[in-house]
Amino acid sequence: MADPLGWDGYTASLAGARERAGTDEAVVCERAKFGVHEAVVIRFEFGFLGGSVGTGTGALIGEALDQARKLRLPVVSLLSTGGTRMQEGVPALRQLQRIARGLALLREEGLPHIAVARHPTTGGVWASLGADADVVLAVPGAQVGFAGRRVREERYADDPAYTAENQYAAGYVDELVTEDVLDERLEAWLGLLTGGARNRPADLPRALGALDSARDGWHAVQRARSADRPRAGAYLDDYFDTRASLRGGTDDGVLCGIGNRAGRSVAYAAQSGTATTPGGFRTATRLIRLADRLGLPVLTLVDTPGAAADPAAETAGAGNAIAELFGTVAAAGVPITTLVIGEGGSGGALAFCSADRIWLTPDACFSVIAPELAARILKRGPGGIPALAGKLKPRPEDLLGLGAIDGIAGSEPVSFVR
Incomplete structure (x- = not known):
């Protein structure tokens, strides 16, 4: 359903977006390696209608999450989006439920999901694919928050609350990572998230302080x-x-x-x-x-x-x-x-x-x-x-x-x- 609302000029906008971005949709889903760790990657293209999610975008993300479950692979989401695609209305909005269901099934299989909030990451994608990931990384200086710049009041347009740094300070982002070391940090995190042994308890640490008994x-x-x-x-x-x-x-x-x-x-x-x-x-x-x-x-x-x-x-x-x-x-x-x-x-x-x-x-x-x-x-x-x-x-x-x-x-x- 490429144009569910019959929005005037939308078909031409899609064609122009494909030509400019060089992609068929606002996301590209592929398998990639970070060091020795393979993952299914969901990469947003902001140049395609602001990285917005339409029905086709939701279908691609759903298929990527299904593929990750079948292959027993972790998922890395590289976000850069303004949210849900206005020109497709509620059918586009409901893709957020589709994404949430796919992530729930991924969790049931014990497979990790890492989200990276790049500039900008706002709207329903942040509230579905981003903020609820097992590990949330963000690029310093990125706009990150539910309310995008054009939908919040003008007096809040440049408020620091809507930044990666504020999300980190508030505890909603786990780590601030610059683009030049992003692959390195993803490799490290994937190794940590997939290196467990469920039935073996953690070793007990050694005592580092005084070893004598207290007098009383x-x-x-x-x-x-x-x-x-x-x-x-x-x-x-x-x-x-x-x-x-x-x-x-x-x-x-x-x-x-x-x-x-x-x-x-x-x-x-x-x-x-x-x-x-x-x-x-x-x-x-x-x-x-x-x-x-x-x-x-x-x-x-x-x-x-x-x-x-x-x-x-x-x-x-x-x-x-x-x-x-x-x-x-x-x-x-x-x-x-x-x-x-x-x-x-x-x-x-x-x-x-x-x-x-x-x-x-x-x-x-x-x-x-x-x-x-x-x-x-x-x-x-x-x-x-x-x-x-x-x-x-x-x-x-x-x-x-x-x-x-x-x-x-x-x-x-x-x-x-x-």
């Missing part, structure tokens, strides 16, 4: 909170050969991504010592769901005084975000390995934990509640805090004796494969 519960808490102790970044650098970050929220205290360890991909979600916000819990949820679809084992590193408890966190749905992460961990079909590397503070820490593989470093602690908060609840003064810390039994040795954890990490990593 209060000493354990103080040592876990020390600014001098190794944090998540140090553990991730020590554990992985290479790694790449995924976003999804605006909590810089939660680090999520996929890394390569001895030739194998492992997904990670790590707290880095701050109170975890709803955005941090949602980023971890996104990461674990992606890992589960792609068959990647998961490593979580726990280090937080607890979930953020300020009014902003409540307004953002702290309880809902924690519940969602608890449910995602419980439902995951891939193995999850947890190492508590600092303070394990109540439910905000436990939400990041594996259900069957929790270890602590010797200089970490884990408690049902912070001793200061326990003192507040029990109406005891500051002088009673150290004794309460001991009663909560937060030391690794205490927790192992209670059967609440599986072990204490040492100076060497532990493999769970026998």
